[in-house]
Amino acid sequence: MQQWHFHPVVRLLAQRIGLGLLTLWVISLLIFVGIQLLPGDLADAVLGQSATPETVAAFRHELKLDLPPHIRYLHWLSGAVEGDFGRSLANQRPVAELIGWRFGNSLFLAGVTALIAVPLAVVLGLMAALYRNTLFDKLISTSTLSVISFPEFFVAYILIALFSVQLPFFPSIASITPDMGLGQKLYAVFLPCLTLALVVTAHMMRQTRAAIINILASAYIEMANLKGLKRMRIVVLHAFPNALSPVINVIALNLAYLVVGVVIVEVVFVYPGLGQLLVDSVAKRDIPVVQASGLIFATTYVLLNLLADILSILCNPRLRSPR
Template sequence: MENLTQLIFKRCLASVATLFVISIIIFIGVELLPGDVAQAVLGQQATPETVDAFRKELKLDLPPMVRYGAWLKGVAHGDFGNSLANGRPVADQIGWRLGNTLFLALLTSAIAVPLAICLGMLAAFYRNTLFDRCISISTLSFISFPEFFIAYILILVFSIQLNWLPSLAAVNENMGLGTRIYTVLLPAMTLTCVVTAHMMRQTRAAIINVLASAYIEMAQIKGIKRLRIIVLHAFPNSLSPVINVVALNMAYLIVGVVIVEVVFVYPGLGQLLVDSVAKRDLPVVQASGLIFSVVYILLNLIADILSMLSNPKLRQSRI
């Protein structure tokens, strides 16, 4: 138990160090953007005096290291600054948007994870059969197409031709849970098509790998049904790689939803990031990028911890 605690502590320290490096990269990336931020916000008609005064107000006249330190100190206290577009606190704009993105990711996970695991177990059960080949071809075909292509195909079928689902995921704070699920079901279906293949293939491969173990052969010799062996014996012992791929895909659902949110005009954090980049609203861009990084690193850390708990062999690894 002590060794496990030390490993978890080391992983936490590594995650914090990674996040610190990412914060530097985000700040430098924003600094390297072409053009003058003050000029871009005020427009070409602004006088040089007005631009200089605005630069001082934004503290753009200070050295980059001083501004990075001030930004990092503010982030540590939950203060991301104020938006350049409307002057509102960035934290107020991000809160509701982040909640929408998390809701879409959780809804997609509730659909995709059970579906992928069931398809993976069935593909392992019917290994090298027509069913296995059809499932593999179908899921890999979905993942081969760009997200926007799948989104437009689903809009064409379910919104325009069948008129079952809305083409725009316009949610608001006053919507009930049922109405909200109905509204975002189409983007959730799009993301499900994208992430199911990864989890299904990993589940199938992990189960097939465990099926070659000696205790599985013994269970088969005893006459235990193959489906029972897969569900009760093979799958629980293949949880470690499955947990990893599920966590990575959940991180993708939160971090990689930008294109889907733009296609469906969904008011999430990805849509806010795109709008802020177009407006050169740098505080919002920095905050959105940092939050995406925190979520991705946190989910990877959770995946590492769960993998160590489910697989004793990983507890002996060293960083």
């Protein structure tokens, strides 16, 4: 009987993709169960106490609340796979239409932040490793550790106090509309981007520095030192390429944090993103929007983690070549 032999990379990628799909299924189950465990009856909460029993019954039938939980879950999951998340209870608009522009705004905020934070973090990490234990390294390490110690909303309020109140350079409310130009949008999102960039750059810089320093302890680096190569050449041309796997992993994980972790920053700056929509929908008990937003955030996080695994595998020579 013929046996199939797969390349180690293909086998590992298949395992990661399978685990990612399994994780998404578990998350969808947790989201649905968590919504069902909310106190009170959804129909009574939405319609109010003055609603007649007939109205409540019709509303429950419309939302399929009269069906068994497992039937409702399968119906919701199959619709979500097809891109149909139902209709919002607040305004009766399709949830997919309601979420589309908001999610695009969140991706725009995360993308602009990534364009600032990733190059800055990699350069600072390289410089800190190059000048290890110097005043520059200690200053950068202390500064990044201080930024990490503060929660995002605290950093956001400090920036608002500095650049919107004391020095009114930028707006404290990051309001954007579809008809705004790119320059206007960048000006509006400067403070939320700066807030996220400070936190994310600190994380990525410290991990980049640690990965490069770990590589610098290798035997081939010691051989390069004995040959008399300049330290800049050793770090940039020898250490950094071999530290790419953990660095790429850290960057991808922080990008996942950017997309998912924008909720607090969006609320502080009243930014019209998916995080702000999620908070508003929770307050209104708009369950279809809450479920869809949670699933989209979870899917984005899992996909970016999967991308981190794939890039780490492809950057690792031991996994790229057969054993």
